Amino acid sequence: MNVLDVVNVKKAFGSRQAVDGVSLSISEGEIFGLLGPNGAGKTTTLSLISGLLRPHTGTITIGGWNVVTQATKAKALLGVVPQEPALYSQLSAEANLRFWGTMNGLQTADLTNAVKHALTVVGLTDRAQERVAKYSGGMKRRLNIAAGIIHNPKLLIMDEPTVGVDPQSRNHILQTVKNLREQGTAIIYTSHYVEEVEDLCDRVTVMDQGKVISAGTVSQLLNKAGQYQELVITVNGTKATSLMQLTALPGIKEIFTINNVYKILTSNAEQVLPLTYETILAEGMQVSAIHIHKPSLESLFLKLTGRTLRDQ
Amino acid sequence: MRKCFAIVSVGLRQMLADPMYLVFTLGLPLMMTWAMSFLPKEAGIYEMASLGVLVMFVALNLITSAGSILEERQNGTWQRILTSATSYWAIMAGYFIRLFLVAATQAAILLLSGKFLFGAPWNHGYLELVVVLAIYIFAMTGLGLFLAGLLKTQGQVQAVAMAIVMIGTMLGDVFFPIENPSGVIKIIAAISPQSWAAHALRDILTLGVSLSSLVVPLLWMTGLGMLLIIAGVLRIKIEA
């Protein structure tokens, strides 16, 4: 049975359709990536799953329990790691974890053991007695994760857990996520770091403007990207006329212009580079940077929407 | 029940960690109560003044403490509580008890120190006192929850707290009797819970008024408190 089923869910804020007919399902021990640019509707989708928002239409079930009509049963299976750490800053890490454990039904020895275990998992045992206010940003994010997993949930929601985290904490977090999968926890992981999602996730859904625009395993999606490489050329100012000339060059599949950057999808970047470069120079433009990216979910997103996942 | 208690305790610890909170809820009113003890001890005047302080600071405390709910909504702990396996009613009960307890403790400390440290001349009517205060705190807790549902930021809460406390207390005929009150003053005094509470408390302590003659205002305050709590709880739920 699926741990999570989301069926055709819609949610609007005023006239803005933040989530527009999203369906997805996740099974045990699976890391499920939710990828999309700012404002795509990732956090809103997660808020609907965790029962903070009510869908206008559609149904969501966790372990078979409806999150609206059987909320307490559904929430007992759910752990949430919000985008911003949600903790009591004046309390110690341990006091925070005891609180979140209690709120999820743990007590007495079970609670004490769960707190110890969660602290070990995120590597904060040594600092457990310190007030959270004194923690670094990365440590708060780790404690934020501990608070989400304290009751050993079947489904764990993680909203961009590695944003603004130092590399050491980041690796620790990614390793924690992998370990949780080993224990059979189903995880929804949102991010706009493409590499992270490619590395971590078993299946990925790409969202844009509230809609699912692509879904599948990482390798399926990379196939959809058509094994395209991305040739990124930064110039001092793009021109419409040169765009036509460039598009006509052999080996170039598609070109997107974003600010003063040409993003060229091609099956072989090195082959098309010399001609492309010449054409650009002949148009009187100056080139300030050239990058070649291997096929990625980023190029798939570019191909599908003509836009980039991350803000430039 | 354990979850209710956890919400109460975690909130209290978070609030008490802020020294300014203690200054405003206990330091300042204690100083004022002490200063009032130099007023002439003639019947009514001292009671009015020191009970006025009590009533005013309890109101202030409750409204600003309710702002702590807004703070929790801003830093996400409120949402996280909502996503835990705890029923909405247990959560709201926790917040209600938290506010009520904070104000009741404050009132008890102020009254006891008034009597034993600053030599207030009270020696009867204790039961009546407790009942009136409990119902007053209940009504103001309702107001706090209602404002938490209605307002968006801590700044708004502070502005409203100032307005309600200043207008309700200063113009509500709480500190000093207003001779021949004009129309507006009469209306404010009639609807301000602070005014009700302060007058009821004074009458109990000076005239020895019994509860049975206070039934009408007490029912008013209870009704008002219930209405505000229901409105606040529903409003907060919709917000969520």
Ligand SMILES: Nc1ncnc2c1ncn2[C@@H]1O[C@H](COP(=O)(O)OP(=O)(O)OP(=O)(O)O)[C@@H](O)[C@H]1O
């Ligand atoms: N409470 C709200 N009221 C009004 N509009 C909202 C609300 N929450 C989200 N939105 C809007 O809904 C859309 C989706 O927002 P959402 O936060 O789900 O995006 P996101 O994919 O999580 O973005 P990010 O990567 O920046 O976190 C945005 O246009 C946002 O402005």
Ligand SMILES: [Mg+2]
């Ligand atoms: Mg988001």
